[in-house]
Amino acid sequence: MSESLEDLTQAVLNFRDERNWAQFHGLRHLMVSLNLEASEVLELAQWKSDAEIEALAGNQELADECADVLAYLLLLANRAGIDLTAALHAKLAKNAQKYPVGKSYGRRDKYSALGEC
Ligand SMILES: [Mg+2]
Numbered sequence: 001m002s003e004s005l006e007d008l009t010q011a012v013l014n015f016r017d018e019r020n021w022a023q024f025h026g027l028r029h030l031m032v033s034l035n036l037e038a039s040e041v042l043e044l045a046q047w048k049s050d051a052e053i054e055a056l057a058g059n060q061e062l063a064d065e066c067a068d069v070l071a072y073l074l075l076l077a078n079r080a081g082i083d084l085t086a087a088l089h090a091k092l093a094k095n096a097q098k099y100p101v102g103k104s105y106g107r108r109d110k111y112s113a114l115g116e117c
Helices: 005-018 027-043 050-054 060-080 084-098 111-116
Strands: none
Touching (some): 005 060, 060 084
16 A cells, blocks of 8 residues: 555556546546445445455455445546545544544444434
């Protein structure tokens, strides 16, 4: 995990451009594809027990689907002009406001329910 997001983005852009696929990568198509690939991650859990799902750790098929999700996320962010690093830090700051440690520690409640504790 030593490559930067920029390096990884360039790798998927190169893969795309070598195949002349940018013409198919409008924002809507990338949003759809990202969610379809995320669904393929979920599909790996279909009809499986909790133990079978936990056994997917280290599974190559799960790694492949995670890579597909990341590839489309990088393409989507590139197409939309999103700096994923900045976006993640901004979202973590927002979530820290919504889920203060003092109210959310060890709890799985949605932020809207945390005021009740
Ligand atoms: Mg896939």
